[in-house]
Every structure is written in C-alpha cells, then in structure tokens.
Amino acid sequence: MSFQNPVFIPGPTNMPEEIRLATYMPTIDHRSPVFGGILHPCLDGVRRVLKSETAHIFIFPSTGTGGWETTLTNTLSAGDKVLVARNGMFSHRWIDMCERHGLDVQVVDVAWGEGLPVAEYAAILKADKDHTIKAVLATHNETATGVKSDIAGVRGALDAANHPALFFVDGVSSIGSMDFRMDEWGVDVAVTGSQKGFMLPAGLAIVGFSEKARAAVESATLPRTFFDIRDMEKGYAANAFPYTPPVGLMNGLKCAIEMIEAEGLENVFARHTRIATGVRHAVEAWGLELCANAPELYSDSVSAIRTPEGFNATDIVTRADEQYGMAFGVGLGDVAGKVFRIGHLGMLTDAMMLSGLGVAEMVMKDLGLDIKLGSGVGAAQEFYRYGS
Amino acid sequence: MSFQNPVFIPGPTNMPEEIRLATYMPTIDHRSPVFGGILHPCLDGVRRVLKSETAHIFIFPSTGTGGWETTLTNTLSAGDKVLVARNGMFSHRWIDMCERHGLDVQVVDVAWGEGLPVAEYAAILKADKDHTIKAVLATHNETATGVKSDIAGVRGALDAANHPALFFVDGVSSIGSMDFRMDEWGVDVAVTGSQKGFMLPAGLAIVGFSEKARAAVESATLPRTFFDIRDMEKGYAANAFPYTPPVGLMNGLKCAIEMIEAEGLENVFARHTRIATGVRHAVEAWGLELCANAPELYSDSVSAIRTPEGFNATDIVTRADEQYGMAFGVGLGDVAGKVFRIGHLGMLTDAMMLSGLGVAEMVMKDLGLDIKLGSGVGAAQEFYRYGS
C-alpha cells in the first residue's frame, strides 16, 4: 500500500505522472532524426535551467557520481591539486573520488551543519600565489545536512585572489529546485542528475562545462572513455551518443524541462521556498532544530532535523516505513542517528507536505518524543494558507 | 498539479496503480480463451465479495445506473408495484427510474440524514396481504448523505410479513468497502459499479441475482436487450459477452478482487471503518456535525458534513479545487449547499486522509469558519496512531 503515499526522501522525488509517462517509450531507432528532436531540446533546456548562455551541456547514462567523475577526468591530470571543503557526506564522497583518481586534495574540514568556509577558501586562494590549485570544488546544497552554501561567495574568493583555478559545483540537489546561476557565479562545471529537480528516475548525469572547462579537456590526462565529453560532443553533432542513449529518460528530461518552464523557473524556486518554509515552521512547532546552523544555510530541497540527545533518529525513518508506509531520509556519516531528513523537492503540493508532516508527528509521538499531534501540521497550514 | 493530490470524492476513488495498469491492456481477441481467463475469475470474485454462494453475477459495460435498470427490466413488468424509501439523491433517482419504466411506485419519504424506515416498511408489508408489492428497493449506503441503512432489518420486515416480494439493494457505494451479506440478508439483486469499492474507472455495472430473481426474468415483460441477463448468461457460457466486452476494465476488476482478497475482505472493511472513524473525530474536533443523524447510520465510505446555517457548503468544494487542487464532494438535492462530502473509500492510507483533512481545515478557515488549524488532523492522528 505504500505506493499510495508520497515519498519524502531527498531524491529521487515523487515523479509527476506526465514525466514518468514520457519515459515510457517504445523502442525507436536512436540513430533516426526522432532522437535529435529529443536530444537538442534537452541540451538547450538544461542550459537555461543552469542560467547559462554558453555552457556546453553533456548528459551521460549515469548518475550524479558519474557527473563528478566526468568533471574531474575531463579537466585534470594525476597529481593536480584541488581545494575542497568537507561539510557533509556528499562533499566527503567527492573528496574520496579525487583521492582515488590521484589528485592532490587539500581538504578543509568544517562541522556538518556549516556551509562552505568562504573566508578560509579566500585565504587559501590568496596564499596560493603560484596557482598550484587547479580547481576549487564546492557542494551547493549538502543533501546530508540540508545546508545550502554561498557559491557566489566562493566565486568572490576566487576573484579576490585573481585565481585562475577552475570552479566545480555539485548542484545535484539544488539545480532545478533552487536558484543556480552558472554564468553569474562563474561556475566552470555544474553537476547534477536526473532524479532531483528534474523529477526523473536516477539514470542521467547532467553536466554543464564553461568554455574554460571545455578547453581544459585538451590537456587533461586522467584516463576516460565512457565519460569523455569529446566523444559526446561528436555524437551530439550527429544527433547521437557515442553509445546507445537512454532514449526514454531523455524524453522524460525534455518533458520535465517543459513542465518546469511552463510553471516558470522562478516560480518553481518560490514554490520550493514556500513548502520548505512550512516544514521549518513545523519543526519549530515541534520544538526541534535543524542541522543547518543558521537561517541563511537552510536548504529549500531538504531539511535535516536534529532529534534530542540519546534518541536514535533513524528509528523515525524505520517506523515511518514499517508502520505508515512512508519514506523519510536517514542521517548519514557524522550525523547518522542524530538527524532524520525530510525531502521536499520536486513537484510537491501543500497537501502532500501536510501528509508527510502528519505522519512524522505520529511516528515521533509513537517513539516517545514530546510532540503534540497536529502542532507541526497546524504551523505549516498557517503558513501555507496565507501563502496560497 | 492537482493530479498529484489524492481525491476525496465518494467515488470514483483513488486508483491503485497496479489496478490501473491492469486496465491498460493492448487489444486481444475477445473471442479467444484469454478472455475466459479474465471473465470467470471476475464472476467468482464478485460473488465472494457479495458473500453469496449461489448468486448469478452479471457485468455490463455500463454504470451503477445501468445496474438498477438491469434489475428492474429483468424482473418486473409495467404496472408492477414496488416499495421504496427516499432518503437521499440516489434513492430518489432510482425511484425516478421506476416511474419512467411504468412501475407503480409506493414511495416512503424520510428526512435526508435518516436511514431506511424499517418499521414503516414492516407495517406496509404486513398490510399488503395480497402481495401486490412485487419488489422492495433499498439503498444500502446513501452516497449523498453518508447514511448506511439496515439491510438486515428490511429483510426482517419481509420475513416477519412472510412477504414474497423481491428484495433489491443498491450497494454501489458500500460493496467492497463495507460489509455486505447477500445470502444472509436474502438480497435478490445486489447492484454496484466498478468505480467505488472496486477502485476502477467508471464503466461497469455489476449485479448479483439470486435464484429467485433469476427465475423472475422469464415472466418479466419490461423490454430490454442490452441489459438482458439471459444474453449475458449465454455469452458467459462461451467465454464471451453478447457484444464486445470491455476487456481492460474486466482485467482491472480481476486485479482489484485479487488485491482485496490479498488484504482480506474483512481487513478491507476494518480499514474503511478505521479511516472513517478518524474523519469523524476530525469533524467533532471542528465542532461540526454529520448529516447522518445517528452513529449507527454513519457510513464508512463517505461522510457528509453539515456546515453552519447561512454558510454555503459548496464554497468549500470550489475553493479546495481552485486554491488547493483537491476534490471533495458537493451536497446534492435536498442538502445542496448544506453539506460537503469527504469520500474515504478505496485504497486510502492514513497519510492520504490526513492530507485531505489538512486541506479541508485550511479551506474552512479561509472561508471564515471558526476552525483551529491542525485540530481535526490532530484528532484523526490520535486515532490513527493508536489504531495502527
């Protein structure tokens, strides 16, 4: 029966049926012109969602992790130095990938719940007179902690130091749900996947390369074939992929972009802010706190909620699944057991969100937390009602 | 975006995707054995849902209204007298059909919100010494008022009078959601449709005929062809319909029965009672009253909720649709503008119900009713939580 309920994991999201049906295609000849009519609107649409005029868009049958690997292997060589902060599980994993690919990784560790350390980045970049740092990596929205970082700030640090490093941004759980400005922020590679803001199943790595990043590929010597953007580029010029494309997913992406643009990109962002704000009102009504340490860090796509000392937050997720057929997200890594997560990205309605908050309340009360039933729902309703 | 929200009309219900996909069939040869493998499990399964050992089941490409017409035209002749009470829009419509088919209709009018007048039936039947009454009609669950009537009581009235009249029961909004005992209650024709307890789209009239009702067809002279059960009977014997069958809907019905029996018929009823009870707790928390006049009349498939004098209840339905993308039911006939209805039948979850209650609260408060946000949701949560 659980298929009846919406999911509140921070991606994959609840898929609008229109998008899901767009992926449900019979086999076509992927070398026929029909595929070109799917491919190019996807590339153009992703570029618009990234707010870029000129980015080279590449879409691989892969996931966001593949997008990270595409970024590194197409721009860097073994031994290259990269600067990156760790403030959650996803930045941690990207660091791990850098190390496994033989990069020289300068890690800045900050507490999970904090944003990217812009001031520290600025200092390091300023000190790097010889420009040994080839790339700066940043996670826009840490899905593990519900923390949104200041990407414009990191760009500012690069600019202030007049530093030529490439700037790579993981926007997996922000792009399509929260404002992302590739050109304005001077992002060299933006990375996302299909299963978050684009409301699709997992299966696509989606990246945008600036001209500078595109140029870097010629000298980058990390080995790559599957993820080589030059093969993709040649393929696209012939309405093709260098291998068999995932036609249905691409058709779904085309549909998702149409749906986003029919609503209006800014309206999509505003809706995410509105729904997320209602959730934050509920959290406050429950007397709980977010993992994110300050309001300016609050993510509009996922809220990680701290539970009281001594309580295992994962129990909430388990009981919600087993007793109420509803999916929330567990805490990961440093905050495992300390937080549970409510994903609120994709095509949500107020009504759906209320059902999630309502179940969360029942579960927390079942588990002995001091929660007044209806309190969080009521706080969210108050906000949604005025907001509508 | 409204497709994202569940509906809370009293049918058609939210369709489980498994059932909906079962209706999504490519064309098969409906004269091939494949169709027999769909047809007979449907007939047998409906019989079990009706709690009958021997009923003759007939399924027409039609609706519940067609089921009523099947009932009348296969058992009665012009001028035959029938006894029927009017306590809501659907009993009213069945009376209208009787009149248009030239029957002599003895109507007992009771207030909308009351159940069938068992005592008055008993008196009338007792007084009908010559057995001029050929059939007694009863609506098990008045969808317009959320009133469940005492079908066993009506049977008792017939038995007490030792009256041979046929006993026809409209179970459109009860069968498959609420306990229905065709054999135990001595029902001669039970009528339902596909779009309520069977969780399908509208498009099937489903009837069960007792042996006595089956025998009546030989002498009944109301004209009929499309709805003639003898043609159906001949068709079924050859794995066919007398005309092209709605294969996909039948396959969906087969799936629905499997789903009901996998959950367990009694469990399905208990779930409906549980969810409905939560709704009734919410109504009480709101300080409102049901249209149904007494607890024993409360329907488990739909609640009709009275709004304060001078308030137009239909505004709730309109605003819920326009502002929140959620569908409730309007009041019909005598109670138009005085009640709004929350349907809670089919494959609902607690979480879905909470979203419906949450939206209802926001709408009522928007419209100036004195409703505390979260109050009804909280009352339902309290019940659902203990109940789970």
Add this chain to the structure above:
Amino acid sequence: MSFQNPVFIPGPTNMPEEIRLATYMPTIDHRSPVFGGILHPCLDGVRRVLKSETAHIFIFPSTGTGGWETTLTNTLSAGDKVLVARNGMFSHRWIDMCERHGLDVQVVDVAWGEGLPVAEYAAILKADKDHTIKAVLATHNETATGVKSDIAGVRGALDAANHPALFFVDGVSSIGSMDFRMDEWGVDVAVTGSQKGFMLPAGLAIVGFSEKARAAVESATLPRTFFDIRDMEKGYAANAFPYTPPVGLMNGLKCAIEMIEAEGLENVFARHTRIATGVRHAVEAWGLELCANAPELYSDSVSAIRTPEGFNATDIVTRADEQYGMAFGVGLGDVAGKVFRIGHLGMLTDAMMLSGLGVAEMVMKDLGLDIKLGSGVGAAQEFYRYGS
C-alpha cells in the same frame, strides 16, 4: 508472446499507444471543469467525423449495441413499424432487438454477401402510402460479411417516395474508417462505438441524432432511463453525465479524434482503402473469393474470405491463434465455417498488414489449402509499393 503481434479482428483494433495512454488517467473529479474540457471536444469532434453540422451527439458508457437501443427507445413506441433488411449477423441482431422491444418489424431478407436491397426498399416505401413505417434501419458496413451498403441509395428511396420515416444507420464498423456523410445522406440517427474507427477499447456507445430524431424523443414511449438522451443533454449542459462518466475513455476519444484529424479524415479513409485493396489483391493471388458479391460492396474495414467447399474456415482462425499467436475473425451465423475474416481497420501500417497476410498464408498451407507461400504477400507488396 501473442501480445507482440497485431490483431486482425474487425474490431477492437490495434490501439495506437498514444490513444491507449490517453485512457490511462488517474481519477479526477468528474464534476470539475477539467471534465468539460474533455467532453465538449469529444462531442464536437464526433460531429465532424460524422460530417454533420447540426447533429446532437450523445456518448454513453456502453457499446454499439447500446447505441442501437438508444436509437430505438428514444424515437419509437411499442407497435411502431420499422423496415429493415437482414444481410448479416449485425443486421440480424438489430432486428432481434426491435422485436424484443415490441416493434412491428418488416424484414427483407437478402443473401449474406449482398448489400442492402435499395430497389426493394424503394418499392416498399412507395407502397406505404399511409406512412405506417416509422423508421428505416440500415447497416452501413456488415462486419460479418465485409459488405458495404449504399446508404445514399436508401436515402434516395426515402426521398423518391417522399416518405417521412426516420432513417437509422448502424455505422459501427464504418464510421471513422470509411466515408460517412450524415447530413448529405439525411441520416437521422448514426450509431457507432469506441472500439472500431476510434481505435479505443470497447466501452462507449456513440450516436448522432438529427433534429428530427431529437424531436421524436418527446413522443417516443418506449421505456428508457440509462439511455435517455434528454438526461444526457441536461448533463452535458453542466459538463457532466447523468451518472459517473468513463473519464479515461472520453479522454481517449478526444485523443483519437485529434489523431484522426491530424492525419486528415479523408486521408484516413484513403489509407483504409489502400490497405484493404492490398488485402483484396492477396485474396485474388490465393485464388479465393470474398464473401461480398460485387466490387462496389467491398468493405474497406474488413474482408470476409470464402474458403473452398468442405473446408472449415474456422480452423484457420483457431490455428492462427494457437500456432502463430495471431487473431483473425471467424464467420458468424449463416456464413459460420464458410468464411474467415481479416479486419483491417484502425491505425494499420503496410508492414503490419503484410505480417497478417504472411501468417494467413502459412496457416492455410498448414491446413492443406493450395496456397503458394509469399503469393498473397507479394501481390499486396506490389500494390503497397506503388501506392506508397
């Protein structure tokens, strides 16, 4: 595996996936404006397909048989005289319905394989000086024999006699596949269903009433409720049905009309003629004959093919199903065992038709008929190739 093959029964047809998906809808509130946006385009589109400016279109959750009953019960009274010819199973069934509804049926029997007897109709109508004949019934395309009749000719007979009888035409297997001119031919009621030219599952009766037929409803006394066009009319005025509408099927009908009109109605007819002509070339190459007795009678939606004396034509259908997973149509009634039928209506391609002809050849050779493999396919290819 048989789901992989197209079907060649004379309806239901192979459903284009686009249409089938249009029927695959989640539940909406059928009293909301969304339904009006489905309903009215259907009514207007059907009118255009019928080539009528003014017809009142009614769509019931039923089948073509229900459409016949709608026609009779809304326009006639018990004892009314109707004139009708029997030249196949479907005209036979309509006659049976007339008799069961107490009409005075004047039947003209002609051989199965002949068209409607226009001259005899003319003589009878001319002789009916008192206009005792209230309606003339005609089957445009006899699905059982693959015979298309001269509807304009019957209208001519009525006009020549200056006879005021209503003119009812069964266009179940012609409308949407073959040219049908309601206004030009002076048709008073045109009847069809969803599962033929409209390429949908069975489940809709679709009728068009002329003004004259619409007016007749006021004096017609045959009992009716489910099929009463006045209830429908009232419903449509409020974007509704008098009972729960089959929303998904209606949405599919809207899609089917869009698809037909995107191709162009005349192009759809021409495609049917082209594909049917290829089939007829194949039949000739096999040395077999059609049931239809003359070229002007050849149907473009179904071919009934006579097999040699002493051969059971039904064996072809059985073996095609069991050995090759392909569905053809059996002979019905007077021509049972003497013909098998190839349906070629709906959204067929040449390639699909070749697969049907290829399997028919294998089956016939398997069963000992003197068929050269590839002969019929080759004859059809020759025609399709030039025709393309």
Add this chain to the structure above:
Amino acid sequence: MSFQNPVFIPGPTNMPEEIRLATYMPTIDHRSPVFGGILHPCLDGVRRVLKSETAHIFIFPSTGTGGWETTLTNTLSAGDKVLVARNGMFSHRWIDMCERHGLDVQVVDVAWGEGLPVAEYAAILKADKDHTIKAVLATHNETATGVKSDIAGVRGALDAANHPALFFVDGVSSIGSMDFRMDEWGVDVAVTGSQKGFMLPAGLAIVGFSEKARAAVESATLPRTFFDIRDMEKGYAANAFPYTPPVGLMNGLKCAIEMIEAEGLENVFARHTRIATGVRHAVEAWGLELCANAPELYSDSVSAIRTPEGFNATDIVTRADEQYGMAFGVGLGDVAGKVFRIGHLGMLTDAMMLSGLGVAEMVMKDLGLDIKLGSGVGAAQEFYRYGS
C-alpha cells in the same frame, strides 16, 4: 505512425510491454528492503543467464561501453599488455578504449566478416613465454558484421599455451539471445547491457567477474570510482548501490529474467536460431550474401547483408525509415554503405519478422535492386511453417 511497426535494429530491441511496464515504477525509497527484493533476483538471474555458478555480478547505471570500462579499470594497470583482434566496429571501439586508458594493445586485424583468429591467438599466446599479455579480449558477436566468434576456441588457445592471461568477452549482442557459457569457456569478465537480450531500454552495464578477475581488482591501478566493483560489492551487501540506483530499470531486468526463464533459456536461444535461419533463407532467395564469411560465423541476433557493388546499402535504411516507418541498421566503419543490417533479437515473433522482410523487399525493389516481391518472405515462411 512508425511506432506501430516493430524495429529491426540490432538493439535496442522491441520491448515486450510486460517488461516495459515493469520499468514504469513510481518512486520508492531505494534504501528500503523493497529494493533488495529487486536487486538480488537480478544478480542471481544474470548469473544463471551467463551459465555461471560463481560469477560476481555487477550492474551499473551505464551502457555496454561502461561495462568495457569496468572490465579494464578494475583488472588492469597502465602499461599492461592486452591481446585483441579487430573484426568490426565494436572490437575496434574496445581497442580504442584500451589505448586511451594507457594499455599496451596488441591488435590482430582481420577482415570484417571474419571471426576471431583463434589460430593466430594461439600462436601469439604460445610465443608469450613470459606472460607479458595480461588479458585477452574477445567480441563474441560482432554487431557490426553479424559475426559470431568461437569463444571456446579462444579459451582453448589460452589453455593450450597454459597462459594465465585474463579472458574478457564482450557479449553485448549475444548474452540472453545466444548460448553463452561463462564457466565452461573460462571467461573472466563477461560484458553486456540492458538493451539487447534483456529487452530493456539502454541504461545498464551488466558484467560478470570470475573469482580470478575479482581478485585482480586489488592490484589494478587504473583509476576508477564510478565503475569500481568494490563499492558496488559493499553497496549490494546492504541492498544498495554506492549511489542512487536506477530502480525501474532494475525492476525491468528482474521481469526480463523471469520472462526468459519462463520460456526457458535454451528455448530462447532456439527461437533466435529459428528466426535468424528464416532471415538467412530470405537473403538467399533475394540472391544476396551475408557479411559473415561462413555459416559457422552466422549470428543469430543480427544479419548484416551485403548489397551489390556500386549500390549504397544505407539507402535501404533511409528509405525504409522515411517511406515505410521501419528501422533497420546501417553498415558501420569498414562496411559502411556496403551492408545493411536486420536485427532479430529479443522477443520477436515469426509474424513480426515477416513484416520486416516484407518491407525490406519493397524498399530494395523501390531502389532498383532485382528483388522478386514475396520471394524472401516466402522462403522464410516455408522455414517458419515447418519449424512451428
């Protein structure tokens, strides 16, 4: 309209609707036990299809090309020597990948249309006394030329030389359609994708690693993260992927395996042989020749057909698409313009194949080739008829 016709490209195949629907899933929590119930049957089922008792199965959200990269990067280090023959476009591309990953590639070029040069492999391996060759690569079925190679023979060459090299086999267009014996043939890594024998959309790389290949991963130093089988292994142990899994495709794979095993793996192979043989009879009837140079090389999943000198074979594919809405495969690389390809893998029926042959005949005749219409179809029918 072309969606109505089957495709005859050598993958992706015509997807049975049952499999396609299995991929059409709503979002579930991929960290819930539900996903484990999809994952493990996939791993076990793939192992059985590979005819292995012990292979470690890994499934990536990627394509066959990603499967190649998985193979190389998990077992080899830069500078390692590999032996590989080039006899078509796909072996060519694998060689290219080896080179781009810094391997020392010893290429044996043979004519396109020939199989792998077992004798030459044997000689080279025998001569490699120091075992400098770390891996031998073999393409089981060259999709570009329709050539099936002797994998058992290559294993024999390794064994005869008592050579410890790893043995990697590309079975992308054979596995699931043609007999593949991982254990018996001593294959160390078998590679395939979702869109061929498994009848799914593209989007999965599927590999089986022998114990020996699994062990090699510990010393292999080619950089990898996305394709690292150790991360997958850890993930699987927790019913998870190291990143978001493509749940719907995995569910489709589970369904495909069930369908293959319901038919019987050997029966699936026999059906492919039967359908392919019919195609080869048609080619002979047309007076044309296969690209594959000898009967023992004939592929059962794709036939590449040589056209006469001076004729551009690609015109056949273009015209079939544009005029008849049917997809065939073009020639690639060395045989571009010289062959066209008919794919005949996946869930094909005789009837579907006849439609493909019928259209091919029309197209070839349209383009001036001396083809008798119906000749190839008739030759295939003769074979299919006896074979059925």
